[in-house]
Amino acid sequence: MKLLIHKEKRQIVDGREHIVGEELQYFITNLNRDVDTKYGRIAKEDLSKPNGSLLLTKDTGKEFILLEPTFIDLYKRLRKLPQTIPSKDIGLIIAETGINKESTIVDSGLGSGALACALAHIAKHVTSYEIREDHLAVSQENIKLLSITNITAKHKNIYDGIDEKNVDLITFDLPEPWKAVVHAANALLVGGWLVSYSPSIIQANDFATEATKDERLMTVKTVEIIERLWETEGRKVRPKSTGIGHSGFLTFVRKVRA
Ligand SMILES: C[S@@+](CC[C@H](N)C(=O)[O-])C[C@H]1O[C@@H](n2cnc3c(N)ncnc32)[C@H](O)[C@@H]1O
Structure with a gap:
């Protein structure tokens, strides 16, 4: 199981970009197929990248963060x-x-x-x-x-x-x-x-x-x-x-x- 978080809501603090608040989340249970999101498609190969990787949608280049879901997620x-x-x-x-x-x-x-x-x-x-x-x-x-x-x-x-x-x-x-x-x-x-x-x-x-x-x-x-x-x-x-x-x-x- 993986968690994809859309990284759109940003805030600049001390000149650096930070993610704030609750984001649009996708829970992925089938890691063997591409994921269709509201913002485009994430390739299934990307789902095996390390925890915290930044993934881009194939067509629109929108950014998602890949996370291993924890108990609270x-x-x-x-x-x-x-x-x-x-x-x-x-x-x-x-x-x-x-x-x-x-x-x-x-x-x-x-x-x-x-x-x-x-x-x-x-x-x-x-x-x-x-x-x-x-x-x-x-x-x-x-x-x-x-x-x-x-x-x-x-x-x-x-x-x-x-x-x-x-x-x-x-x-x-x-x-x-x-x-x-x-x-x-x-x-x-x-x-x-x-x-x-x-x-x-x-x-x-x-x-x-x-x-x-x-x-x-x-x-x-x-x-x-x-x-x-x-x-x-x-x-x-x-x-x-x-x-x-x-x-x-x-x-x-x-x-x-x-
Ligand atoms: C509001 S729900 C509990 C929700 C639970 N605390 C949670 O966090 O998911 C109340 C439950 O108590 C059960 N219940 C009501 N009377 C009961 C009784 N006498 N013995 C056991 N369970 C009962 C109901 O069927 C219902 O599922």
């Missing part, structure tokens, strides 16, 4: 059915819970598998519960695209219980997360985290209220991360008029007693 191409958690929210889950390559995680619902994949990329193992077969099928495609081998997908209703024990982190992206609080409290090790993501503050509040009733759990905080994109081109420095609006609320709960 592939991650951005995941099929999103159903809707996934944005990176800004995933980042906070990772930063606040301190998970690492020793961590075991339970997640639900698996959905498109985006959160499970992002967590599996840095943790030891992720088990994810999902009730819908069609969503399980989409998540399997996504897990395969990323070549992830440390996710176990379970076709199971998480409101009926969590089989795993001594879990470091449990993540919920569920319509009624409060129904699985007691199961999470049973499954977590002391010191472990339960994080619930909900688009509505009513859901987040009902979840926090349920968690607060369990004396093994400490309800730490509910937060919303607001990401504002800026344009930084020459002297045009201002907030972009487009960007992610509201995504969801994250409620952080910690197991503090056995």
Whole structure:
């Protein structure tokens, strides 16, 4: 697999040309044929050139950069059915819970598998519960695209219980997360985290209220991360008029007693 990036948007900084911003990208899965782009044809022989090579389209001489796609390039191409958690929210889950390559995680619902994949990329193992077969099928495609081998997908209703024990982190992206609080409290090790993501503050509040009733759990905080994109081109420095609006609320709960 290769990634072709069209190099058109440029900026001169200190007399040198730099590429800025997100560019038009082509993912190439078949390296045995020429690639037709919006700007002309790239010869298949060029696709075996070293990472970072500058390629020219045959007919129009337009410039493309050839890259080996990394995890994040592939991650951005995941099929999103159903809707996934944005990176800004995933980042906070990772930063606040301190998970690492020793961590075991339970997640639900698996959905498109985006959160499970992002967590599996840095943790030891992720088990994810999902009730819908069609969503399980989409998540399997996504897990395969990323070549992830440390996710176990379970076709199971998480409101009926969590089989795993001594879990470091449990993540919920569920319509009624409060129904699985007691199961999470049973499954977590002391010191472990339960994080619930909900688009509505009513859901987040009902979840926090349920968690607060369990004396093994400490309800730490509910937060919303607001990401504002800026344009930084020459002297045009201002907030972009487009960007992610509201995504969801994250409620952080910690197991503090056995
Ligand atoms: C918004 S999606 C999750 C998206 C996922 N976090 C991602 O990043 O791709 C919610 C998922 O929860 C699943 N779900 C809903 N209730 C469930 C339950 N009781 N047990 C397991 N999965 C459930 C839904 O079928 C759906 O796939």
